[in-house]
Amino acid sequence: MNLQPILGNFALILFVLMVITGVIWCLDVFVLAKQRRRAADAALREYDARNAKLQAEGIKPDTSKRAEIEQGILRQPVWIEYSGSFFPVIALVFVLRSFLWEPFKIPSSSMVPTLLVGDFILVNKYAYGIRLPIVNQKIIEIGDPQRGDVMVFKYPKDMSQDYIKRVVGVPGDKITYENKRLTVNGKPVEYTPLDDYLDDQHPIYHKQFMENLAGVPHRILNTDNKRTLDLGAVENFPHREACEYTYDKFTCIVPEGNYFMMGDNRDNSADSRYWGFVPDKNIVGKAIVVWMNFGNPKRIGGIQ
The missing domain is CATH 2.10.109.10 (Umud Fragment, subunit A)
Structure with a gap:
């Protein structure tokens, strides 16, 4: 009797997906997120310097955009956001399927x-x-x-x-x-x-x-x-x-x-x-x- 796997045809499929999403997640945590943080800090310093200059000239600066600028730069690209969301799910399924239980039909x-x-x-x-x-x-x-x-x-x-x-x-x-x-x-x-x-x-x-x-x-x-x-x-x-x-x-x-x-x-x-x-x-x-x-x-x- 040739069984029909429920979670895909091959463990290799889950493994490849787990590796791809895991690499993207790690790349974001250890590299890309830090780059975004540095870019946000630089943009905020420039924003604060510009406002300080305006204030020194007697012009009241608009500080309401500061949080929006920071959030915009720190926001993850869609492909990184989805990879980060799927990685723990795929990893959990892979571990369960590989070491604990596997469903068949x-x-x-x-x-x-x-x-x-x-x-x-x-x-x-x-x-x-x-x-x-x-x-x-x-x-x-x-x-x-x-x-x-x-x-x-x-x-x-x-x-x-x-x-x-x-x-x-x-x-x-x-x-x-x-x-x-x-x-x-x-x-x-x-x-x-x-x-x-x-x-x-x-x-x-x-x-x-x-x-x-x-x-x-x-x-x-x-x-x-x-x-x-x-x-x-x-x-x-x-x-x-x-x-x-x-x-x-x-x-x-x-x-x-x-x-x-x-x-x-x-x-x-x-x-x-x-x-x-x-x-x-x-x-x-x-x-x-x-x-x-x-x-x-x-x-x-x-x-x-």
């Missing part, structure tokens, strides 16, 4: 029923460590993704795209998916049948189950008329040798520094089964809440 159905098309979600950017914006380099360790987390990451095939899936396997895990059921490190995952799920996007019913993955219960969907795996869609990817595939089963051992991701709409999700593992360097953050869905306000709430 769900555009497709690979995470149904957990996330629906049109959901606006908030992603915790520091849950898995503090990373430098743009380059996404981790500089402070905080935590690691856990099985069951809903995680946003850079798509390994195209780093310009953000994807969202559920963490199924962490480094060292042996993941087996057979007859549409997961086994992790030799232990079958628990499944509880639920009522069939009606897909609003496509008027068909899906088999629905409650999957309990490492103590994280969440709903998943299966489609009866689809195979466990479409072998024709499996790509070559790094560490491909760590996986074994058949039509009804695959087994993968998750390499160090990587994660195995799957969509909750199991038969309608392109995920690690097809394009491979997600390296730690690709991690964006943990999806924590649906904060709006204009078509369905009841969707607002935490993500499980």
Whole structure:
């Protein structure tokens, strides 16, 4: 699922705007404002000298223009005024988006029923460590993704795209998916049948189950008329040798520094089964809440 960013397409856009407005703001504070002050002082001295000369000649000077002259010279040009106003706003958005939280919009159905098309979600950017914006380099360790987390990451095939899936396997895990059921490190995952799920996007019913993955219960969907795996869609990817595939089963051992991701709409999700593992360097953050869905306000709430 290719996520749609809310605050622009790239962190680089905000960064460039922040740098431009910040440079203008600093230039004004440390250089231009002082130049205007000196120009105003010089104009006022000339104004005062002229008035003193008039007074010495017995002519009453008009001093009402003094404040107006000073204000006119000290007034910021429009381009500096706007830059100074926008800089703190842009800087705040950049910091929030880069280090704390980032909003996204769900555009497709690979995470149904957990996330629906049109959901606006908030992603915790520091849950898995503090990373430098743009380059996404981790500089402070905080935590690691856990099985069951809903995680946003850079798509390994195209780093310009953000994807969202559920963490199924962490480094060292042996993941087996057979007859549409997961086994992790030799232990079958628990499944509880639920009522069939009606897909609003496509008027068909899906088999629905409650999957309990490492103590994280969440709903998943299966489609009866689809195979466990479409072998024709499996790509070559790094560490491909760590996986074994058949039509009804695959087994993968998750390499160090990587994660195995799957969509909750199991038969309608392109995920690690097809394009491979997600390296730690690709991690964006943990999806924590649906904060709006204009078509369905009841969707607002935490993500499980």
